Amino acid sequence: EPEVTQTPSHQVTQMGQEVILRCVPISNHLYFYWYRQILGQKVEFLVSFYNNEISEKSEIFDDQFSVERPDGSNFTLKIRSTKLEDSAMYFCASSERQTDYGYTFGSGTRLTVV
């Protein structure tokens, strides 16, 4: 069964450093998403991406965050200057059509900011 692949599975970074979280969506999917889950809290929407541009973003997704699809297979989330409160599981998801069917989520990257 096709999977969404995320790397790394765990990243530790110092406060103020830039991090890039990487995702390889399912190959024929056109819509891409990032969600995050702070430990013990709800899964929260960050951003959706379609046709090489952001289609929707939440209030969490401020100027410190950016997304990019640098080539035909990768989808990245960059945090420019990490804060302690950015520590969370970050999930990438993709879908073939816009909410037509369920999203397929990756297994996540656990980001720890120290």
Next chain:
Amino acid sequence: DAKTTQPTSMDCAEGRAANLPCNHSTISGNEYVYWYRQIHSQGPQYIIHGLKNNETNEMASLIITEDRKSSTLILPHATLRDTAVYYCIVRLKTGANNLFFGTGTRLTVIP
């Protein structure tokens, strides 16, 4: 998107059917009911969705009441691997991309 209400937790004996309820009394006519689950700290997993007819797939069945104000997800023969948090989400099929995850129901399957 309409708000949903789910019990905080439920237990189910292994091999028995797990029936997870969800109330969505403010659902509008063009909103769908989606179910996802999250096993431990893994990424959420899509289970099933429906509009007004009952739906069944290889994972589960979804029963939606005639007035659409509530629904039940049924796992016909629960296994230990079905222990997870189950989220009922009501949303438009097209339009906004934001899946709003509430607190869900923590289902524990007991041996």
